[in-house]
Amino acid sequence: MKKDYLECGIIVNTHGVRGEMKLQSLCDSPEILASLDRVFFKKGEIYVEKEITRASVFKQFVIMGIAGISDIDAAAALKGTTVYASRENFELDEGTYFIADIEGLPVIDNISGEKYGTVKEVINRGAHDIYVVSTPWGERLVPVVDQFVKKVDVDNGVYIETIPGLIKD
Numbered sequence: 817m818k819k820d821y822l823e824c825g826i827i828v829n830t831h832g833v834r835g836e837m838k839l840q841s842l843c844d845s846p847e848i849l850a851s852l853d854r855v856f857f858k859k860g861e862i863y864v865e866k867e868i869t870r871a872s873v874f875k876q877f878v879i880m881g882i883a884g885i886s887d888i889d890a891a892a893a894l895k896g897t898t899v900y901a902s903r904e905n906f907e908l909d910e911g912t913y914f915i916a917d918i919e920g921l922p923v924i925d926n927i928s929g930e931k932y933g934t935v936k937e938v939i940n941r942g943a944h945d946i947y948v949v950s951t952p953w954g955e956r957l958v959p960v961v962d963q964f965v966k967k968v969d970v971d972n973g974v975y976i977e978t979i980p981g982l983i984k985d
Contacts, residue, residue: 818917819903819916819917820863821856821863821902822901822903822906823842823898824852824900825840825843825849825899826842826896827839827896828840830891830892830895831879831891834887835890836881837880837881837885837894837895839877839878839879839880840877841876846876846878847873848906849871849878849880850873852868853867854868855868857900858898863900866883869883913968915945917970919935919937921935922934923935923949923974923976924974924975925977926966926976932949932976932978932983932984934949935974946958947960956982958982964978964982
C-alpha cells in the first residue's frame with residue numbers, strides 16, 4: 817500500500833532567532849525540499865499541514881520558515897522532528913519511484929519466480945542504492961545495479977537475478 821505522505825526532511829537545528837530551522841533533506845536533493853509550499857508534521861496517526869513561509873538551500877541543508885513558528889524556542893522544540901510531504905506534490909518520471917514504495921515489496925527471482933524475501937530497507941551510501949532483503953537465510957544486501965536488479969514493479973515486486981552467495985549460502 818502506497819503511503820499518502822512521504823518523509824522529506826528532518827529538523828536538525830534552529831537557524832537564527834525568528835523561528836527558522838535547518839533541515840536535512842531526505843529528497844533526491846535539498847532543492848526539491850526547498851521548492852515545496854507546504855509540509856506536514858505527524859501527530860499520532862494524523863498529518864498536520866504547515867505552510868512554508870520561506871525556504872532556501874544552504875550547503876547541503878534547507879533553511880525553512882514555517883507559519884506559526886516565530887521564535888527560537890518554538891523552533892528548538894521541533895529539533896529531531898521528521899517533516900513529510902504529500903505524494904501529490906511530486907511528479908515522477910517514467911521508470912522512477914519513491915523509496916517508500918520499495919520497502920516491503922517481495923524480492924523475486926526474475927527467471928524462476930521464486931520469492932526470496934522482502935525489501936526491509938533501502939540504503940544510499942554512494943554510487944548506488946543497496947536493498948536490505950529479509951530472507952529465510954538472514955538479511956542480505958543486494959546492490960541496485962543492472963547486473964542484479966532486473967525490474968522494479970512497485971505493485972508486484974523487485975525482480976532480481978542472483979549469483980551464488982548473494983541470497984542463498
